[in-house]
Amino acid sequence: MRIGLQANLATLPTAEYLRRFIAKYPFLEQGSPVALITGNVPVGVARGDIVGDGLMLIGDAARQADPLTGGGIANAMHAGRLAAEVAVEAVHRADNSKDFLEEYQRRWRQGRGRKMERNHRLKQRFSAAQRATPSFLRAFAVSAVGK
Numbered sequence: 001m002r003i004g005l006q007a008n009l010a011t012l013p014t015a016e017y018l019r020r021f022i023a024k025y026p027f028l029e030q031g032s033p034v035a036l037i038t039g040n041v042p043v044g045v046a047r048g049d050i051v052g053d054g055l056m057l058i059g060d061a062a063r064q065a066d067p068l069t070g071g072g073i074a075n076a077m078h079a080g081r082l083a084a085e086v087a088v089e090a091v092h093r094a095d096n097s098k099d100f101l102e103e104y105q106r107r108w109r110q111g112r113g114r115k116m117e118r119n120h121r122l123k124q125r126f127s128a129a130q131r132a133t134p135s136f137l138r139a140f141a142v143s144a145v146g147k
């Protein structure tokens with residue numbers, strides 16, 4: 001069981017939302033907790049470089065999670081593959097300069113990164129309350145997954 005919150009909309013402690021959600025569905029109360037995991041997801045897009053000399057940032061470190069959904073696993077895996085492909089080329093050429101590694105940044109930004117930019121613009125254009133409506137989620141958040 002997991003619950004995600006938009007920090008700027010939440011007025012109660014996170015655990016209280018979880019408690020209320022479980023209380024709403026009696027069958028959920030039949031389970032028992034095995035672990036409590038909490039954390040933040042960086043839901044923006046990187047404005048600066050995600051590469052440097054001998055450095056490629058991937059996943060949360062590169063702010064690659066979907067700004068609308070907070071989903072970051074698939075993007076991190078995808079970016080990891082792009083970075084690995086460029087890393088292989090870098091090893092063959094014995095060149096791990098920022099100039100060369102920018103190829104990874106270019107591939108990310110021209111591919112999935114572009115959709116994340118779009119989702120970030122949507123996030124900025126619509127208020128947090130508007131983004132939480134079922135119609136918005138149907139139109140944008142769901143369609144953002146897997147495309």
Ligand SMILES: Cc1cc2nc3c(=O)[nH]c(=O)nc-3n(C[C@H](O)[C@H](O)[C@H](O)COP(=O)(O)OP(=O)(O)OC[C@H]3O[C@@H](n4cnc5c(N)ncnc54)[C@H](O)[C@@H]3O)c2cc1C
Nearest residue numbers: 037038039040041058059060061065070071072073074076
């Ligand atoms: C509570 C929660 C729920 C989430 N749910 C979903 C979900 O349902 N679907 C989804 O797609 N995304 C979800 N996300 C987002 C997703 O987990 C992240 O976007 C994704 O895991 C990012 O992958 P990553 O490899 O960049 O970072 P991480 O998966 O965080 O991996 C970073 C790793 O580096 C290690 N590390 C940190 N510092 C050091 C150090 N100094 N030395 C060595 N190792 C270090 C950490 O221990 C960790 O293992 C969720 C996030 C949170 C917090």
